[in-house]
Every structure is written in C-alpha cells, then in structure tokens.
Amino acid sequence: MSQSKSEFILLLETIEKDKGIPRQEILRLIEGALVSALHKHLGREVPVQATMDAETGEMRAAVVKKVVKQVSDPVAEISAEQAKKLGLTAELEAECPVLVDTTEFSRIAAQTAKQVILQKLREVEKENLFKDFKKKESLVVTGSVYRYGQDKTVYVSLGKIEAILKKEDQIPGERFAIGYTIKALVRAVELSVKGPQVYLSRSSAEFVKSLLRLEVPEVHDGTVEVLKVAREPGFRSKVLVKSSNPRVDPVGACVGIKGTRIKPVINELHGEKIDLIPFSDKVGEMLAASLAPAKVVKIELEDHDKKTAHIYAAQDQVAGAIGKDGLNLKLAIELSGWNMTIEQAATEPVQPVAPPAAEPIPSPSSATEGSEQ
Known part of the structure; x- marks a missing residue:
C-alpha cells in the first residue's frame, strides 16, 4: 500500500516537472474532489473532511458526526457509546470526525484521484494550446x-x-x-x-500583408514596410510600400526577379490582382500611382485639409482609372485617404483656374501585377 502511494507522489512530481502543474495544486483539487465523491457515496451532503499527505500520498477521510443518545440518522449521527469505543469524545451534541471505512474509501479515492489528474491535464493542455495560438494572432499558418x-x-x-x-x-x-x-x-x-x-x-487585408512578409525578405526584416493594404478580396489589392534604404526599390523587392516573389502571393489568392504602390512625400505622385494600372495626365489637389483631389486622365485611361463598378477608384481612395474625382482630360493641357496646387504627372511608378479589373 505504501509503495503504491509513493509511486503516486512520484507521478505527481513528474507531472509537476513535465506539465508545470504544482503538486500542491493537484493535492488540493483531489481533496476537494474527494469531498464531492464522499457526498455522492453517502447519498447526501454532510460535513466531511478529506486530506492527502503531500509526502506519502496517504489519503484520509472522515464524516463529522454528532454525538447523540440514540442514533436515528446513521450517516450524520453516532452514539455516545460508539464514540467512546472509537476513542472519540462522548459528550452529547459534540461533533467528532469518524473515519470512513478504509477499504471502501480506497476505492473511491483511487477513482477520484485518477479523474482529477486527467481532468487537470486536459485543462492544462487546453490552456497551453490557447497560449501557443494566441501568440500566432496576425500570423499566417498552414x-x-x-x-x-x-x-x-x-x-x-x-x-x-x-x-x-x-x-x-x-x-x-x-x-x-x-x-x-x-x-x-x-x-x-x-x-x-x-x-x-x-x-x-483569407479575406482580410492583413492576410495580403502577412503573405508578403513570408515571401519578401526585405519586408520580413523591415527594410521594406507595408504601410497599408486596400483590398476587395478575390478581385484586387492595392499595397502601399516604403523602403527605409534608398538603394532598395520597395516595388522591385516585392515583385522579385521575373515576379518570383509576388507570384506565390497571387497564386495563394487565386489570381487576385495586386498593385504595388511606392510611397511618396509628393501627394500627387502617390495619388497617380494609386490609380494604377491607369495613367494620369494631371492632378489638382483641391483641399489639403479635406483631402480632396481632381484627376484628369486621357480618354482611353478614364475607364481603367475608375475600374469596373468603380472598384479601382474606391481602392485608391481607401489606400491614399484622399477623396478623388476623375474626368477626361481635354485635348489641350488643362489649365486650372486657381487650384491650391496642380501637379502634372509624367507616369506612375507603381508596379501592377495582373490586368485591369
């Protein structure tokens, strides 16, 4: 019996070492479970005590009974004569702990201890899984x-x-x-x-950003920063990128030689078109690039505070700048934060009456993967 108990304590020590569950915590849980098991065994809730020795693993349980002259409730009462035989106080109305039958209790205790340990191990496994995956929030998994x-x-x-x-x-x-x-x-x-x-x-803008982090070393190490992604999942994404190294082209780094870096991203997105837009301190240049694959003739920045701009595009570029169902323009507005309107440029260069700022645009420097949507 003692050898078995020693093995039990060794088991608790192993669990403590491997699973990080303190032995005392398991002992307290077992004691609490023993109380519940005893209540079930006795058929009702009466005062009981249950303890487990932390060194030997010995388990003891007792029912706290009231000393009476004549017993009418054997579960909760004990006669003064019987109490005296057991070496307990025989004073009437006194409460004394009466040990539970060892054989019967050992069976209950063994089953209870096993259930408690298994339940605790399941809980710890769930908690560890939660902690592991909580660290993976905003990361890509396969x-x-x-x-x-x-x-x-x-x-x-x-x-x-x-x-x-x-x-x-x-x-x-x-x-x-x-x-x-x-x-x-x-x-x-x-x-x-x-x-x-x-x-x-798989539909979030953050997914595109994370895929680029996986495929592009410069994005992973922070040389190229993905500032923002505007996305209509399944159709088109516009990605604003910026390089902290003047010798590294952010668009070229993301595209890779012959598209080796951007193609795996596009394939994972089932052919979704991706426009890579280089960040620029010159607002006009960035707005023009955000309308890729269309090319813009001129941009008038109407109100810097309200961030409104008027875009002029050649006749054959207007539809592309707006996009099917207005999608290209919608994404450009979302990406840049500027509210843009587009119209066809006149045959002669358009001369604004008195715009706050007007910037002629030679051609956008953004890289566009895929055809017009």
Missing part, C-alpha cells in the same frame, strides 16, 4: 482542409487543433477539396469551455 460545416464554414486541421474558417473570412468563390493544403491568417483566438477556438481569415 493547414489542411478537414471538413465542411454549416453555412460553408471550413474546418482546417492545424495539428492539435481544428481551426475555423467562416464563409465571410473566405475569398469569394473559393472551394477546397478535403485534404487540400491552405494558408490563412490567424484572425482571433478565444478560450471557450470546449477549449481554444482559432478563427482564420
């Missing part, structure tokens, strides 16, 4: 499509956990075969009763 749920929700296996990719977090129109490997952004991690819930996203 997993395999495990199953489909209601409302076209996709469940993605990430090893020890099944992540959730809701319909609104998917790129419109994309479908995956079971077992298909995908990348996704960890949008949020929450801890629920069932354990950690990991929510993924």
Whole structure:
C-alpha cells in the first residue's frame, strides 16, 4: 500500500516537472474532489473532511458526526457509546470526525484521484494550446482542409487543433477539396469551455500583408514596410510600400526577379490582382500611382485639409482609372485617404483656374501585377 502511494507522489512530481502543474495544486483539487465523491457515496451532503499527505500520498477521510443518545440518522449521527469505543469524545451534541471505512474509501479515492489528474491535464493542455495560438494572432499558418460545416464554414486541421474558417473570412468563390493544403491568417483566438477556438481569415487585408512578409525578405526584416493594404478580396489589392534604404526599390523587392516573389502571393489568392504602390512625400505622385494600372495626365489637389483631389486622365485611361463598378477608384481612395474625382482630360493641357496646387504627372511608378479589373 505504501509503495503504491509513493509511486503516486512520484507521478505527481513528474507531472509537476513535465506539465508545470504544482503538486500542491493537484493535492488540493483531489481533496476537494474527494469531498464531492464522499457526498455522492453517502447519498447526501454532510460535513466531511478529506486530506492527502503531500509526502506519502496517504489519503484520509472522515464524516463529522454528532454525538447523540440514540442514533436515528446513521450517516450524520453516532452514539455516545460508539464514540467512546472509537476513542472519540462522548459528550452529547459534540461533533467528532469518524473515519470512513478504509477499504471502501480506497476505492473511491483511487477513482477520484485518477479523474482529477486527467481532468487537470486536459485543462492544462487546453490552456497551453490557447497560449501557443494566441501568440500566432496576425500570423499566417498552414493547414489542411478537414471538413465542411454549416453555412460553408471550413474546418482546417492545424495539428492539435481544428481551426475555423467562416464563409465571410473566405475569398469569394473559393472551394477546397478535403485534404487540400491552405494558408490563412490567424484572425482571433478565444478560450471557450470546449477549449481554444482559432478563427482564420483569407479575406482580410492583413492576410495580403502577412503573405508578403513570408515571401519578401526585405519586408520580413523591415527594410521594406507595408504601410497599408486596400483590398476587395478575390478581385484586387492595392499595397502601399516604403523602403527605409534608398538603394532598395520597395516595388522591385516585392515583385522579385521575373515576379518570383509576388507570384506565390497571387497564386495563394487565386489570381487576385495586386498593385504595388511606392510611397511618396509628393501627394500627387502617390495619388497617380494609386490609380494604377491607369495613367494620369494631371492632378489638382483641391483641399489639403479635406483631402480632396481632381484627376484628369486621357480618354482611353478614364475607364481603367475608375475600374469596373468603380472598384479601382474606391481602392485608391481607401489606400491614399484622399477623396478623388476623375474626368477626361481635354485635348489641350488643362489649365486650372486657381487650384491650391496642380501637379502634372509624367507616369506612375507603381508596379501592377495582373490586368485591369
């Protein structure tokens, strides 16, 4: 019996070392669980005591009974004569702890201890998973499509956990075969009763930014900064980039030789068009670049405080500058923060009456991947 108990304490020490769960914490949990188990065994809640020796693992339990002349409730009462035989106080109305039968208690204690330890290990595993994935928020993870749920929700296996990719977090129109490997952004991690819930996203602007961080070393090390992404998932993204090194072209770094860096990003997004826009202190140049792939003739910065600008484009460039359903202009406005209006430039150079600022634009220096949308 003592050897078994010693092995039990060794087990607790191993759990403490490997799982980081203090032995005293497990002992307290077991004692609390023993009280509940005894109540269940006795059929009702009566005062009980349960202890476990931290060194030997010996478990003891007692029911606190009232000393009476004549017992009418054997569970909660003990006669003065019986109390005296057990070496307890025989004073009437006194409360004394009566040890639970050792054989019966050992069975209850063993089952209870096992259940408590397993439950605690499950809780710790859930907490550790939560902490691990909480650190991965806003990072890209790779997993395999495990199953489909209601409302076209996709469940993605990430090893020890099944992540959730809701319909609104998917790129419109994309479908995956079971077992298909995908990348996704960890949008949020929450801890629920069932354990950690990991929510993924492939439709967010942050996903594009994170993919560039994976594919472009200069973005990863901070030489090139992705300042902002304006995105219509499945159609087009405009990415504003800036280099902290004058010798590094931010657009060229993101595109790579023959598109080797940008193509994996586009492929992951199912051919979504990506416009890379170089940041410029000259607002007019940046606004012109943001309207890529269209080319602009001239820009009038009407109000710097309200950030309004009027854009002139050649006849064959107006439709491209606006884009299908106004998408190109919408994304350019979102990216730049400037409200722009576009009109066809006159055959002769347009001379503004008295604009606060007018900047002729030779050609935008942005890099555009893909055709006009």
